[in-house]
Amino acid sequence: xxxxxxALIVAAVIGSGVSVAHGIIVQRRMxxxxxxxxxxxxxxxxxxxxxxxxxxxxxxxxxxxxxxLIAAAIWFGQEARLATGLFVGFLxxxxxxxxxxxxxxxxxxxIPYAVALILIGFGINTGG
Numbered sequence: 001x002x003x004x005x006x007a008l009i010v011a012a013v014i015g016s017g018v019s020v021a022h023g024i025i026v027q028r029r030m031x032x033x034x035x036x037x038x039x040x041x042x043x044x045x046x047x048x049x050x051x052x053x054x055x056x057x058x059x060x061x062x063x064x065x066x067x068x069l070i071a072a073a074i075w076f077g078q079e080a081r082l083a084t085g086l087f088v089g090f091l092x093x094x095x096x097x098x099x100x101x102x103x104x105x106x107x108x109x110x111i112p113y114a115v116a117l118i119l120i121g122f123g124i125n126t127g128g
Contacts (some may be wrong), residue, residue, distance in 0.1 A: 031051060031052045
């Protein structure tokens, strides 16, 4: 296993770990209060089903992206590693930028994802 493989695996652990923490916080701080607002309204059944899925969509993408990076580090060829790294890097980058912009830098999720992006960049680099 070369250093680039290790970088991709570390990026995957960071991404998946942050996504689990993000999912727990989103569930406690956003999903449960929103569901509580709509318990008595009959038309709100759609809202109660849709809100958790929409709020956890990024969590699921980031978590699965971590698994894709691990698979890329262990089994994929260079072209597939590049494609996987770019795709997952885009997921992490968009999440980081949106969190940074929406909260004016106060949402700390952008920091570990920025580190993961650097590791992905190193992991997909062939060195020449």
